[in-house]
Amino acid sequence: xxxxxxxxxxxxxxxxxxxxxxAVGKILKTKGFxxxxxxxxxxxAGLDKKLIYKYFGGTDQLLDTYLSTKDFWSNVKGDRIPKDxxxxxxxxxxxxxxxxxxxxxxxxxxxxxxxxxxxxxxxSLQRLTTTQEEVGEVILQHITDPHFGDNxxxxxxxxxxxxxxxxxxxxxxxxxxxxxxxLDLNEKSGRxxxxxxxxxxxxxxxxxSKD
Amino acid sequence: xxxxxxxxxxxxxxxxxxxxxxAVGKILKTKGFxxxxxxxxxxxAGLDKKLIYKYFGGTDQLLDTYLSTKDFWSNVKGDRIPKDxxxxxxxxxxxxxxxxxxxxxxxxxxxxxxxxxxxxxxxSLQRLTTTQEEVGEVILQHITDPHFGDNxxxxxxxxxxxxxxxxxxxxxxxxxxxxxxxLDLNEKSGRxxxxxxxxxxxxxxxxxSKD
DNA sequence: TAATATGGTCACCATTTGGTGACTTTCCCA
DNA sequence: TGGGAAAGTCACCAAATGGTGACCATATTA
Numbered sequence: 001x002x003x004x005x006x007x008x009x010x011x012x013x014x015x016x017x018x019x020x021x022x023a024v025g026k027i028l029k030t031k032g033f034x035x036x037x038x039x040x041x042x043x044x045a046g047l048d049k050k051l052i053y054k055y056f057g058g059t060d061q062l063l064d065t066y067l068s069t070k071d072f073w074s075n076v077k078g079d080r081i082p083k084d085x086x087x088x089x090x091x092x093x094x095x096x097x098x099x100x101x102x103x104x105x106x107x108x109x110x111x112x113x114x115x116x117x118x119x120x121x122x123x124s125l126q127r128l129t130t131t132q133e134e135v136g137e138v139i140l141q142h143i144t145d146p147h148f149g150d151n152x153x154x155x156x157x158x159x160x161x162x163x164x165x166x167x168x169x170x171x172x173x174x175x176x177x178x179x180x181x182x183l184d185l186n187e188k189s190g191r192x193x194x195x196x197x198x199x200x201x202x203x204x205x206x207x208x209s210k211d
Numbered sequence: 212x213x214x215x216x217x218x219x220x221x222x223x224x225x226x227x228x229x230x231x232x233x234a235v236g237k238i239l240k241t242k243g244f245x246x247x248x249x250x251x252x253x254x255x256a257g258l259d260k261k262l263i264y265k266y267f268g269g270t271d272q273l274l275d276t277y278l279s280t281k282d283f284w285s286n287v288k289g290d291r292i293p294k295d296x297x298x299x300x301x302x303x304x305x306x307x308x309x310x311x312x313x314x315x316x317x318x319x320x321x322x323x324x325x326x327x328x329x330x331x332x333x334x335s336l337q338r339l340t341t342t343q344e345e346v347g348e349v350i351l352q353h354i355t356d357p358h359f360g361d362n363x364x365x366x367x368x369x370x371x372x373x374x375x376x377x378x379x380x381x382x383x384x385x386x387x388x389x390x391x392x393x394l395d396l397n398e399k400s401g402r403x404x405x406x407x408x409x410x411x412x413x414x415x416x417x418x419x420s421k422d
Numbered sequence: 423t424a425a426t427a428t429g430g431t432c433a434c435c436a437t438t439t440g441g442t443g444a445c446t447t448t449c450c451c452a
Numbered sequence: 453t454g455g456g457a458a459a460g461t462c463a464c465c466a467a468a469t470g471g472t473g474a475c476c477a478t479a480t481t482a
Contacts, residue, residue, distance in 0.1 A: 435473100
């Protein structure tokens, strides 16, 4: 396979594409998905909107391309799944949930994408869901289902609640005041309390398999 | 204070106002808050959009009026707070969370408002948050804080997670597939599992105060 | 019953937004 | 070096959307 060195035209084109994709990210982070209009994207990119149609076919395809470049599971899956799990995944579960809680708090982009996914039907967003379910299913079937046996569904339900809680808590801090049940979710102390509770709940769930 | 019987004109006006408010609800339920445009609201109400400006001052005020008529805490607060709580609110907590889980599942309108609140800054939505926090605070301070003592914050954090989880799970069933951690949240069986887990987690949390 | 006030309609305008044809500029290559 | 291909710009159009003045119809009232 020969590697043709790109001409300056091709370089320019790729550069423009990247500018447009970057503009999408910037707008998403700052104003949310509803502000992703052709004119605005082009303006932020400093290019003519015609290029969006030329290079991507339209706004929708640009957004799909943008989303497909994002992989928000790299912070969780793969290398972070340890080989030797002796505790039925207890510590791993805690790490996973904590990582989600922390990562989403820091990544406004991820927050906006999750909100987007709650608001709009879109194949590329759907795919994100599917991927996450698939990754989750591997962990569940290989590690926790065997450990919990008859209670496998209980553990699944607990994780569904905790992960959902992590999502919602991070979504709500941005818009509403950051107070939830009297805890300030923008303060370290408040977030530490949540994390403590997450670990506590997971420990309690694992406790039932040690009767 | 004399009660003037309303003239037929006044009746007509009130009727039109109600039609407009009803149109808001209908659109919100079916298409979400982003579809709440002047033209569409007027069309659904079967009236001229000019009336929105005449009677409410504009779309924003119409929406605020709409939201202020809604009280989504009537299904929880007040009459449902029992007088004689012997268990530190354990059963009451379970009822509360279950009621939320169930109510939100059935009320698409409530779902859309919660999603709206995550998406847009708006005083009337903010007020909803404040009200909920206030109601919650009463319960927390009078019932659970005393019961949990030093662990009061842990209980608060647990409830924050559970309630958030309930919110998110009900939001996600609508848009993404309804599968979460392998559980189908549109099926009775899946929802029963979640409810079981909610109760389990609350029981486990109360268990720490009985060492 | 005639004047007035008000609910309600319609036509119209300005702005925003998505989308495209025609043009210019620049690079590549025969 | 000249012609073609492709990057990039600009002007323009159409539809959607927010907003308003002028008008009509009818109930109330002097």
